[in-house]
Amino acid sequence: MRPLKNMATINFYLDRPDKKGFSPIHLRINCNGDQVKLATGQKIKSSDFDKNKQLAIGESYQTREINHYLNFLKERADEILHHSSKKVFEKNEIKNLLNEHIESYKLNNSVNLVKEQITLYGKPITFVDLFAGAGGFSEGFLQVEHNSKYFDFVLANDINENCELTHVVRYNHQLGLDTKFLTQDITEPDFLDNLLEKIDGKSIDVVCGGPPCQSFSLAGKRKKFDKKDDLFFHYLEVIKVLQPKYFVMENVKGILTKEGGKIKDLIINEINSIIDINEIPLLIEFIKNNKTDSNSFIFDCLVKRVELEKLLEKEKDAGREDYVNFIDNRFRKITPKIVDYRTSKTDVNMNTIRHGFKLLSRTKQWDKLKRDIIKEKDYCDIDRDDFVEAFTDFLTEISPDRIISKIESSFKLLKIPASYKSACNDIITALKIYTTSFNESIDILKSYCNVGQKDELGGILEKIRLYKIEKPFVANASNYGVPQNRERVLFIGCRKDQKFISEIPSTVSEDEKVTIFEALYDLDFIGNNQEAHRYDLVDLSKQYNGSANKKKNLLKNRDIDGKVCLKDGKTYAEWSRNGRLVERFQPQTKPFYVKDSNALLKGEKYFDLLNNHKTSNQSKSVIQRLDVILKHGNYKNAQPELNSCGLSSNKRNYNVLKPESQSPTILTIPDDFIHYNRPRALTVREMARLQSFDDTFVFQGKRTTGGEDRKNTVPQYTLVGNAVPPLLARAIGMEILKNLNK
Structure with missing residues (x-):
């Protein structure tokens, strides 16, 4: 089948009705005299189906859900036939590709939302995630089990609706947990009352969180009376009330030197001031x-x-x-x-x-x-x-x-x-x-x-x-299986009846660190202004010719935490695709994406095999600029040629990713980075891989925003860039479980 422009037609038709009068809806593709038919898995009465509009009639929830599903299948069929780099398909190949989407949808509509945390053997360790953002801390903690102890996710908090949406989809719908979400500013007078109401009398063992750090970042502006400056102390007010066994505060390295170290000393002093x-x-x-x-x-x-x-x-x-x-x-x-x-x-x-x-x-x-x-x-x-x-x-x-x-x-x-x-x-x-x-x-x-x-x-x-703490310490995410040199300061408060934690041991040695190539190579099949909804084959021999063996040698089998494991390990990409969460979260739906909270209520879910993998639509001149920088290896060396070609930019810096090493700190702006093999910025999924988020974790809402919207929305790129790397959080959670006395 050759999907030439305007040659392939995609429509739906009804098959013979069953005894109850419901007709199966089939997808039909016609192209160059060939035809492909697929059962969608949906049934409808013929009187409820508009053949001209190719949609169900009515405004009920079920009708809207069916129409969303049919439009979704039509979009995916059109994408395969008319927007794929591949030009020739066999009939069975198209059937197989579309059936993957159809089967995923059938599976997810047969699973009910679990209303209570699944409790198996062992001791659940309750935790609350403040300033949760995308959920990096939560994701890492939920990956951990030790000596029959595991984390029970009670509540998350952030001020933005898209943070809540991402959490609700991931933890309530996909994983089936009964985790609550409090969308409120921690500085509001009734915040603690609302927090306690949602916790509903549960004793909290661990509190984690990373109060926003823009106002004292080494790379950012330093404002006086910035609303973020005193969030540490509101965080500590929560600690005073909940009195958990451990609490973790994560922040940028700049906190150690702010005001000549006085802010760090003030925080330690405040922690030491929490009393029994x-x-x-x-x-x-x-x-x-x-x-x-x-x-x-x-x-x-x-x-x-x-x-x-x-x-x-x-x-x-x-x-x-x-x-x-x-x-x-x-x-x-x-x-x-x-x-x-x-x-x-x-x-x-x-x-x-x-x-x-x-x-x-x-x-x-x-x-x-x-x-x-x-x-x-x-x-x-x-x-x-x-x-x-x-x-x-x-x-x-x-x-x-x-x-x-x-x-x-x-x-x-x-x-x-x-x-x-x-x-x-x-x-x-x-x-x-x-x-x-x-x-x-x-x-x-x-x-x-x-x-x-x-x-x-x-x-x-x-x-x-009540708490023991000597000083904060710096943790580099690359020491915990994250393909990123991201240094963060950790304050870990240990209640006086618990073992003292003064550091988080590295899970990988210097020569075991995960490289950028390991993290991203299997996603390197998409070009400028493209979006992929499923994985495609990456042939390293064809892509890299003479350097293919060198690239293949970068790939290592690893344990879940990144440590090299030659016998039973998986590659970093395999861990990312399959997910790192333990089996106690079954049953669960497949990952899905929704545009906003209203779409979630309407059931307008996109069950794709791969999510958040879309490149920006960059102009020809931008691509040429990135190509020159990529060729020179860094922005500074490329300046003379950029100037001579009229491709210079006011942008202060571009970071060319080095496939054999770790990335610099991932921020919220994708244009700061150039892919190691293509003249383009990174997708949300690629940035998430560098942060160690699994591909099963879907970032919801808008992909990016600009202008005034930045004040009120937290798009996908911001969710990723501001997050705690889950594998770093996993190492922290593991150390807490090892030391915690229930």
């Missing part, structure tokens, strides 16, 4: 037992500060207000003794102190205002312009630290009698305790203790600190 609320009475008793007349007020404040730690999130605002009012009452009592009546009513310094207390007591309201302003500032791209300074100044002025600083300056400007200076200094100290972490409050407490008291306090702190 059951041990709080022990510390409070110590403070009360060591209270004297000289430190009475400060120690009362320290008690109140420690008691804040045991309050639920919805109770903390009232607790903070009570703390500030306690200090304010102290100030009111000494006011007549430090200034006269007229000064107390009219002096600017007194008014600053008095009004400062009011500002501090309204922390909840100011925090909400700050959060809203930062969101609007971010939405309007306020940065490097004449607006940014005013916004920054205002947000700085309403911060508790600045308010307390002004109160302190005002005290210094007052002519306070010497006998009351100490009392005023205590008020400043009490205010500073209000803004400190638990750890910093303890440092203040220590300053009032003698050697013996400090020793006793040290013993109490050993009992009261």
Whole structure:
């Protein structure tokens, strides 16, 4: 059969009806006098089928699903006949190709969605994935089993609907889990309440997540009052409430050097400030037992500060207000003794102190205002312009630290009698305790203790600190079977009743690392502006001629985690095609794609054998530019020829992938990379392979976006580029299961 332009026709017809009056729908292809017929597996009454439109009649869910399926088959038949690089087909070849799609659809419509997590033998270890994005952490954790322990995926969270869609399709529909998804900003006041409601009383063993890192990336902009900067601390608020056995925070290497290392130290300090609320009475008793007349007020404040730690999130605002009012009452009592009546009513310094207390007591309201302003500032791209300074100044002025600083300056400007200076200094100290972490409050407490008291306090702190962590460490994804040199910082908090984890051992040695060629060679059958929905044969001997043997030598049989395994292993490509998830996720549907949440509700699913493998439609000049760069091996060496040919670009850099090594860090823009064998950018599927996502993991929604849409949508390329590599997550999950005491 030769599918020449306008020669092949594709239509549907009804066969003889059965006893109930339903006629099977058949697909028919006519070309050059030849005919191919295939049963679609669908039946319909003849009165419900429009022969002219070739579609079912009506608006019911079942009708829409049938019509979507028929259109899908017609698209795939047209793609094979008219848009394939192959020009000659045998009848059986076309039948086999289309029957793969038909059988996949039949199979997936016979499987019911599983409503509960499948529990087999062993101990389920519950986990929650915050800032989940595409689901790299989740995917890696679900691949792991150790000594009958495995991960039970309770909930994921992100702010974007396409993240939710990708999760729902993968984990609820495809894998049949009852995992919940919370689509909400972690900074929202009711986030924790909604999280706890969805968890529904379950104890959470592990929390993982990678708070967005754009505002402190080494390669990115550094903004003051960027809404992403304080997400670490909201993440830690979740940890304080859930108190998991382990938690993992992943981020860019730049976090280690931000603000000269102060941000890293601050995070460690905050982690060390998470305490076991059951041990709080022990510390409070110590403070009360060591209270004297000289430190009475400060120690009362320290008690109140420690008691804040045991309050639920919805109770903390009232607790903070009570703390500030306690200090304010102290100030009111000494006011007549430090200034006269007229000064107390009219002096600017007194008014600053008095009004400062009011500002501090309204922390909840100011925090909400700050959060809203930062969101609007971010939405309007306020940065490097004449607006940014005013916004920054205002947000700085309403911060508790600045308010307390002004109160302190005002005290210094007052002519306070010497006998009351100490009392005023205590008020400043009490205010500073209000803004400190638990750890910093303890440092203040220590300053009032003698050697013996400090020793006793040290013993109490050993009992009261909930998590152990010494320092973060850098993990390179290539050490865990990922074909990518992606360095990420890991903070792993270990609850005091669990074994300490200080590193994640590599799963591959330096000479075992997975290469780009291993990851991508079997996908190298598509050119510019093409989309593939099934795998095609890649003949390395024809494609590489004299260098074919060298390329074949790059292919190695491996274990699931990348370690070379000559006897029973699979190639990286085979692992990617078949998937790395364990058998307990049966039954499951085949992978499918939907355009959006509405399409999922309508049943408009695309059950293809290969997903997310589409190249960009690049212009002739762009292809020529990429070809020159590819020939020279890198962008810098290609500049002279690009200039002489009129192909120069304002783009700062292109990375030519080296087949025998690992890729640089995969980001969210595909145009940053040039395929090692063709003058083109990478497809979503190829970038996913470099991240170690299985081909069975389908990225949903739009492939890419631009302009204003970037603020509101997370397309496929962004889902891939921002993800934690699943094989890195797998190694982390394995180390946790090895050490976790249930």
